[in-house]
Amino acid sequence: MLTYRDRIDTMRRTKIEHTLAKRAQNGYTDLDDFGTVPLPEGYYAEPWYNSENGSFYGLDGMSENFCRVLAAHPAYVDPMEMLCGRWRDMLVNYRGDVHYMPDWIKKNEKLRNFMSSGVTAQWSKRWDEKRFPYDDLKPLQKLYNITTGIDGDAHFACDYRIGLSLGFGGLLEKIRHYRGVNCGKEAFYDAEERCVLAIVDFIDRHIVKIGELLADETRPEIKESLEKMKTVCENIRLGAPKTFHEACQWVAFFNCASRIYTRDGAGFQMDTVLLPYYEADVKAGILDDETAKFLIANLLLIDPHYYQISGVDEQDRDLTNHLSYLILGGADMINISCNLTVRVHENCDPAFLRYAVECLFRHKNGWPRFCGDKTLCEGYMRNGVDKKTARERIAVGCNWMAVPGKEFPMNDTVKINIAKVMEVALGEMRDAPIKSTEALFALFEKHLEKAVEVTAAGVNLHLDHVHEVTPELIMNLMFHHSLEQGLDASECAELYTVGVDGAGLAVVADSFAAMEQRVEQEKKLTWDALYEALQNDFADERVRAMLQSTPKYCGGGTAADAWAARLTESFSGVVKAQKMPKGRQLVPGWFSWARSIEYGSVVGATPNGRRAGEPISHGANPNPHFRTDGAVTAQASGIAAVQCGYGNTAPLQLEFDPKITIEEGGVEIVMQLIKTHFLQGGTLININILDSEKLLEAHENPERHPDLVVRVTGFTAYFASLSPGFRRLVVSRFLEGM
Amino acid sequence: MTTKALITDIQRFSIHDGPGIRTTVFLKGCPLHCLWCHNPETVSFSQETFFYPEKCISCGKCTQGCYSGARVVCGREMTVEEVLEEVKRDAPYYGCExxxxxxxxxxxxxxxFTLALLRACRAAGIGTAMESSMYRHDPEILAELDLLMADIKIFDGDLHRRYTGMDNAEILANIKKADEMGVPMIVRTPIVSGVNDTADNIAKTAAFLKSLHHVARYELLPYHPLGQTKAAALGQDAHVFEAPTKAKMEELQVYADLS
Structure with missing residues (x-):
């Protein structure tokens, strides 16, 4: 008889096979694993383009293509599992964004021909520039290397309680009810209805598939499991989930749908939202803890959405409960790319925190990660938000938080490369009669203001029109006021606290410090010599070494630390001061996501000794060799000191091999590190505790460790799936931490 | 007068030099001359210069300062206050351990310097530990310690003299005196192949330690060849030893049990 452990082991093996097959099918993927499975042979979904721009937009375009792609998805049922459903393809693949286009589309001649000819005169685009052009913004967006957020999707969070309490049948009733109430909104409700019906059809196909598998199944325990799975699916195809098992299955289907639609990866406060189902089942005697853990493991396998666990309520009471432990237990069983974030606070259950760190230590797979309640909550309240709402704002993305069902933050989609802003300022100072770091900083601030202003214009364009381009038909279902008013989430949010991240902090801080020391204080270099060196990309290696060897940001009490603090104050001040219409406001943070290579490629040589085109620094992290001892405490303190202070993050990205075991006190050391970073003002720790031998072996030959998971930035990915460039990035960050 | 010393390095997030998260201050100068020393730059009491030829960019301007990392001055004179300032940076991480x-x-x-630094750290509420050969007895310093990490490199006196340049009778006596003072201790032996990697050596050391009352642990540390690179960078002829195998370490560990 197969035990849960046997089944989990098989599920893990299947996952490894899928990871390798996906790489063969899609090429390298420098993105989240997403939990997808490989496409079946002959998979084909033909997109419907409704725009001369060569793409599909709006209510009809999005709903029609969602239905087509979902219909093309075969049912996925693995008898080893208790839950079913997987996703494989997403709408954005058909909108021509080369950043996301997988190899299988590029290799599919029929599809490629369709997408690049006939109805479309060009490759389709995600944003409908014919109707909503922004050519006037483009020159400055390019000048300052701004990631605009225009054409971004998802990056907000659903209130899962809405969907779980109504079920798909209840959502259909709600849609039909409000269609009658809100005259003139028929197109909106029609589109919503089509999407929900497509999801119900997707579930129905799973019920059929389970039936087929049941007919051939001989193992009694698996037969029983499949019968249960079938009943669960039948119950939730329209009905609201009533049991823990049904709630998990409902979430699995919803997540497949929302991923296919806009890659949405925002989960929910898992231990709180699922608790009533767990407690009721235990009381009724129909659920034991081992089964609960298996179901959680299964859900995490289906899709590594970002879930928060533990935390604190409005009255500062710890929210850790028995289910919090079971969730970690489920992740502990399956040990894949689990995107669990533990919220750490003053009254945190120490045993729970210890268990979380033990998981990190034992598996060395980059999960869980940790966020700090104090600075996040207090900071978000500085935007004029009450404490209850600030506490509801949970970790649901790479670097970002959102209030589920209420906030439309565009988090992680809007970024300004401040290394580029400094380059522009340096260019302007070149012909100025007086050159100094103070004069440069004034110019930097002037250009930063321009950069933020043009960023704000882009954000406003997006917010004003995204409902006509990419209405969020799936996430709307669980967004407050959306179905009630017939409005897209982008139109009816209670909070528009839009995240604007700065990227390249360490490059700019170290550059200012190097210029201050070598040019102004020591007079080892003249300004002209510095400009010449930047111009010729450090033809004289000695000049580069001179600039590169000054004390760096995160060194501890260095001039560069002081510059980083000043840059943070400036960036935060300029972003917060930007006037926004309609109750919108901008919220500053430091984060580059996985774009440090891309951002660096457009920035020439910088005064910190960085050569032209080299990657910029990662997020709020320091530059390589920031200290000879690479002390993570120095890094943690340095990053705690550059938090922007309004509830968005400047994550501490840590990679290290402590060369110390759990028995030798390793867990206590990491717990101390985490707690102190948050006490000092830190907001988020993306942490990889790695086995140096395994990582270096995998770097040489990824096939040797196809199960190795790394937290690249906020997201986790299978190391074997990353491109060589990204693998190098992770390895060099890690070597820096040794 | 302000007390100063030559410091080779101050290492933050040091997690292998005592319990918890620590900052380790490396002082320059040692009366012992252990042939396997993994910190050869800390033996001389004078400032020295490392030379790493692979980092040299051949700019020909050595006298105007080297920035490439090819020539690195080892040993910086620092006051107790300056060192304390560095040590305090990680104070929030130290916790009670x-x-x-x-x-x-x-x-x-x-x-x-050591006495002044330990007292200053204690006054600042920072836990104190010292790694020492215990070549001399210093009750004032010992009184300022929360933990002493002492080495017994070789138990046999003749061999000890041969490999470290100093007799160990005084060292063993000083460890005993520290024990009598009630100083909590961890005693370590660096295991060097062909020098002290015998069951007899470890068993005798363990027997000696069992007669003491405040030894929390006896640790065997495998020799590692890091010192050779540094010795080469200092222009010294390094003695080459082999690192002990994992099996050897496990075999010797049996004799290191104090229970």
Missing amino acids: GGVTVSGGEPLAHRA
């Missing part, structure tokens, strides 16, 4: 570890070189050879 961690703190400062004064190491070397030999902290007891820098008596005035």
Whole structure:
């Protein structure tokens, strides 16, 4: 008889096979694993383009293509599992964004021909520039290397309680009810209805598939499991989930749908939202803890959405409960790319925190990660938000938080490369009669203001029109006021606290410090010599070494630390001061996501000794060799000191091999590190505790460790799936931490 | 007069030099001359220069300062206050376990500085530890310690003299005196192949330690060849030893049990 452990082991093996097959099918993927499975042979979904721009937009375009792609998805049922459903393809693949286009589309001649000819005169685009052009913004967006957020999707969070309490049948009733109430909104409700019906059809196909598998199944325990799975699916195809098992299955289907639609990866406060189902089942005697853990493991396998666990309520009471432990237990069983974030606070259950760190230590797979309640909550309240709402704002993305069902933050989609802003300022100072770091900083601030202003214009364009381009038909279902008013989430949010991240902090801080020391204080270099060196990309290696060897940001009490603090104050001040219409406001943070290579490629040589085109620094992290001892405490303190202070993050990205075991006190050391970073003002720790031998072996030959998971930035990915460039990035960050 | 010492390095997030998260201060100068020393730059009491030829960019401007990392001056004179400032940076991380570890070189050879630094750390509420050969007895310094990490490199006196340049009778006596003072201790032996990697050596050391009352642990540390690279960078002829195998370490561990 197969035990849960046997089944989990098989599920893990299947996952490894899928990871390798996906790489063969899609090429390298420098993105989240997403939990997808490989496409079946002959998979084909033909997109419907409704725009001369060569793409599909709006209510009809999005709903029609969602239905087509979902219909093309075969049912996925693995008898080893208790839950079913997987996703494989997403709408954005058909909108021509080369950043996301997988190899299988590029290799599919029929599809490629369709997408690049006939109805479309060009490759389709995600944003409908014919109707909503922004050519006037483009020159400055390019000048300052701004990631605009225009054409971004998802990056907000659903209130899962809405969907779980109504079920798909209840959502259909709600849609039909409000269609009658809100005259003139028929197109909106029609589109919503089509999407929900497509999801119900997707579930129905799973019920059929389970039936087929049941007919051939001989193992009694698996037969029983499949019968249960079938009943669960039948119950939730329209009905609201009533049991823990049904709630998990409902979430699995919803997540497949929302991923296919806009890659949405925002989960929910898992231990709180699922608790009533767990407690009721235990009381009724129909659920034991081992089964609960298996179901959680299964859900995490289906899709590594970002879930928060533990935390604190409005009255500062710890929210850790028995289910919090079971969730970690489920992740502990399956040990894949689990995107669990533990919220750490003053009254945190120490045993729970210890268990979380033990998981990190034992598996060395980059999960869980940790966020700090104090600075996040207090900071978000500085935007004029009450404490209850600030506490509801949970970790649901790479670097970002959102209030589920209420906030439309565009988090992680809007970024300004401040290394580029400094380059522009340096260019302007070149012909100025007086050159100094103070004069440069004034110019930097002037250009930063321009950069933020043009960023704000882009954000406003997006917010004003995204409902006509990419209405969020799936996430709307669980967004407050959306179905009630017939409005897209982008139109009816209670909070528009839009995240604007700065990227390249360490490059700019170290550059200012190097210029201050070598040019102004020591007079080892003249300004002209510095400009010449930047111009010729450090033809004289000695000049580069001179600039590169000054004390760096995160060194501890260095001039560069002081510059980083000043840059943070400036960036935060300029972003917060930007006037926004309609109750919108901008919220500053430091984060580059996985774009440090891309951002660096457009920035020439910088005064910190960085050569032209080299990657910029990662997020709020320091530059390589920031200290000879690479002390993570120095890094943690340095990053705690550059938090922007309004509830968005400047994550501490840590990679290290402590060369110390759990028995030798390793867990206590990491717990101390985490707690102190948050006490000092830190907001988020993306942490990889790695086995140096395994990582270096995998770097040489990824096939040797196809199960190795790394937290690249906020997201986790299978190391074997990353491109060589990204693998190098992770390895060099890690070597820096040794 | 402000007390100063030559410091080779101050290492933050030091997690292998005592319990918890620590900052380790390496003092320059040691009266012992262990042939396997993994910190050869801390033996001389004078400033030295590392030379790493692979980092040299051949700019020909050595006298105007080297920035490439090819020539690195080893040993910076620092006051107790300056060192304390560095040690305090990680104070929020120390908790009740961690703190400062004064190491070397030999902290007891820098008596005035070590004593002043330990007292200053205690006054600042920072836990104190010292790594020492215990070549001399210094009750004032010992009184300032929360933990002493002492080495018994070789139990046999003749061999000890041959490989370290100093007899160990005094060292063993000083460890005993520290024990009589009630100083919590961890005693370590660096295991060097062909030198002290015998069951007899470890068993005798363990037997000696069993007669003491405040030894929390006896640790065997495998020799590692890091010192050879540094010795080469200092222009010294390094003695080459083999690192002990994992099996050897496990075999010797049996004899190191104090229970």
